[in-house]
Amino acid sequence: MATPAMFITWRDSADANVYEKERVDRVFNAIKPNRYPRAIVKVTHPSHVQEAVQLANQLQCRVSVRSGGHSWAAWSVRDDAILIDLEGLNEVELDESKRIVKASPSTTGIMLNEIIGKRGFMFGGGHCPDVGIGGFLLQGGMGWNCKNWGWACEQIVGLDVVTAAGEILHCNETENAELLWCARGAGPGFPAIVTRFYLNVRPKPAAMYRSTFIYPISEYKIVMDWVIKASPTSDPGNEIVAVSLIPEGIDEICIMVHIVTFQESESAACEALRPLNDSHPAGAIVEVISQPTSVADQYQDQAKANPSNHRYCTENAYINDDVDVTAVLEKAFTTLPHPKSFALWFSMAPMSRRPLPDMACTMQSDHYFALYTVWENVEDDVRCKGWVNNIMKDVAPMSKGAYLGDSDFQIRTTKFWTDEAAEKLMKLRRKWDPKGTVSGYLDDGDISGTRGLDNQNWSKI
Ligand SMILES: Cc1cc2nc3c(=O)[nH]c(=O)nc-3n(C[C@H](O)[C@H](O)[C@H](O)COP(=O)(O)OP(=O)(O)OC[C@H]3O[C@@H](n4cnc5c(N)ncnc54)[C@H](O)[C@@H]3O)c2cc1C
CATH class of the missing domain: 3.40.462.20 (Vanillyl-alcohol Oxidase; Chain A, domain 3)
Incomplete structure (x- = not known):
């Protein structure tokens, strides 16, 4: 079957109400940002993400990503970027024998646990039902019983991504392992776009x-x-x-x-x-x-x-x-x-x-x-x-x-990683996204680009 076409809303040509709806309707915080993407792309197939990145590269602009839309500071909404909205990807596929679920980044905690819960499994996702696993996992993920079960991102065993250059890659401990390392804690500075996570699940407590x-x-x-x-x-x-x-x-x-x-x-x-x-x-x-x-x-x-x-x-x-x-x-x-x-x-x-x-x-x-x-x-x-x-x-x-x-790096910045991890992360960001195509960390003025964050203890309070 042919892949359906992706749906693009252009800032300069769309009806203003339609543009505004696509820009911020899925942003959870009612404080809406004064930032205006060049276009919003609603994808329904992972290949659309590749098309959108290629389009951004042709137009020489950035891309930004929205999975569940729950970033408090609306990191997905960036001036003049192509916003890739992943709401329309909604795969959840459980392999019971391997105890691994494949899930799209826009899957929410409640969706995931409802689906796998019926088959006797649980995932320690975010506490709020509607947080998307995309943003949540990339940040580390303080999920259910984190104090004893560890960070949710430790359960990522693999991911499919579209790189800043528009290449589709699978990443795990042996293939493109640098991107798996980044996916476990880079947050919005992850230098690619995740189209699918592969996650370990645990038996549902009785x-x-x-x-x-x-x-x-x-x-x-x-x-x-x-x-x-x-x-x-x-x-x-x-x-x-x-x-x-x-x-x-x-x-x-x-x-x-x-x-x-x-x-x-x-x-x-x-x-x-x-x-x-x-x-x-x-x-x-x-x-x-x-x-x-x-x-x-x-x-x-x-x-x-x-x-x-x-x-x-x-x-x-x-x-x-x-x-x-x-x-x-x-x-x-x-x-x-x-x-x-x-x-x-x-x-x-x-x-x-x-x-x-x-x-x-x-x-x-x-x-x-x-x-x-x-x-x-x-x-x-x-x-x-x-x-x-x-x-x-x-x-x-x-x-x-x-x-x-x-956190909101526009207002306050501090250490988010150890010094060694921050240094490695910023280097990997530059390696995998040398032109700063993926918008990255939204600091004051959105200027962090390929430099990333400084990781200084409360450099700005
Ligand atoms: C009500 C509420 C409760 C919360 N509770 C918890 C909690 O219990 N534990 C916890 O750890 N956090 C919690 N959070 C914080 C939450 O995890 C973050 O806000 C997270 O960014 C939300 O993910 P999202 O996909 O919904 O957000 P989005 O706004 O869609 O994504 C945030 C950013 O993450 C990056 N990103 C997202 N998806 C992708 C992708 N597929 N590829 C590349 N980059 C991507 C992008 O930079 C994107 O702009 C909560 C937030 C809210 C609003």
């Missing part, structure tokens, strides 16, 4: 349970000290997060500790949660102890906490292991600027203490901190963004770097 404790924020210090101490040695099935939020019906800032356990049986789940249930501080206003849950339930809660059509400003830091983390995060956790905003501490130990496989994703500490500043009205932009700046001025000096996935 029992998923949770315990949740919500306290008034006056208990912040006691609760944080407890959870930070208890987490590293907690059962390896336990994912642990502390969140500062304003819960519906309570309507004041609270601190919530939420533990989800992935286990083989109900009794193993209850046993895994027991030490935390038994040791949690007194004074909780909500206690949910060892209740069944599911990936679908957790996705639903995440979707509620991260609503679409809202304005977002996120920021994050890997807090140093040797500081008083409770004290460092106190202002962030106790002064949220909007009822829909939240701040979180995500336990990364013990995974953060092991030697990592050889890959670009190399930055980690025991303590991941992120601000998810959510609001609705443009009038709150300055106040909410100002709050983030203010918090980061204090927190950044106490941290060793940040995670690409919750």
Whole structure:
């Protein structure tokens, strides 16, 4: 059967409404960028990606890529580039005997887990249902139970790409291995376009349970000290997060500790949660102890906490292991600027203490901190963004770097990799994309080009 033609919307000739829809409708953040691609190409076949890159090379312009559209800073929307939108690629094919799934980059976490879940498998994708695996995996991927299962990108065993020169390649540990190394942590600086991932999947845990404790924020210090101490040695099935939020019906800032356990049986789940249930501080206003849950339930809660059509400003830091983390995060956790905003501490130990496989994703500490500043009205932009700046001025000096996935290099830059990994990554970028055809890291003025990012500790706060 003949391959269908790809669909191109040109900035200079399309109906303005159609162009605008193609430009930003799939950008999750309601703060839309003032950047205008030359054209948007909707592909429905991997060969279209090659055609689009060849077209860009003929026209001597850049390409940018959109998989799930969830980059907070809308990295896919770049001035005068050809934006390749991969929404129309939607392959998910599981090989049960090899425990490998082939999936298109625009596949979302929920799509992937629904399809493979029916056949008894799970993938530790992003916590929010609609995040695309494309951007998520390239950044490293802080997926389900990352503190014990490791980075999601470690499960990439292969990928199909279109290079900046327009060549179609397969990459794995033995073929074009440099690109596999980059795909595990280069983020938007990946110097090619992925058209298909090959991922290891894990057997779906038979029992998923949770315990949740919500306290008034006056208990912040006691609760944080407890959870930070208890987490590293907690059962390896336990994912642990502390969140500062304003819960519906309570309507004041609270601190919530939420533990989800992935286990083989109900009794193993209850046993895994027991030490935390038994040791949690007194004074909780909500206690949910060892209740069944599911990936679908957790996705639903995440979707509620991260609503679409809202304005977002996120920021994050890997807090140093040797500081008083409770004290460092106190202002962030106790002064949220909007009822829909939240701040979180995500336990990364013990995974953060092991030697990592050889890959670009190399930055980690025991303590991941992120601000998810959510609001609705443009009038709150300055106040909410100002709050983030203010918090980061204090927190950044106490941290060793940040995670690409919750960063915006137009505003703040820091270390995203170890020095060695950053140097290797920028060299590989120049080798595989010497003309800077793939847009890369969106810094202030979009000038990073083939140079990439400097990887200096909070060079710009
Ligand atoms: C509500 C919400 C929740 C989130 N939760 C998590 C979480 O739990 N864990 C976590 O780690 N992150 C999380 N993130 C961050 C998320 O992983 C990143 O924003 C990621 O970039 C989203 O991927 P995407 O494909 O949807 O984004 P897109 O905007 O489509 O892609 C972002 C950029 O990645 C690059 N890219 C994407 N696909 C390709 C490709 N096929 N080939 C080459 N380059 C590509 C491009 O530079 C692209 O512009 C969350 C984000 C949101 C909005």
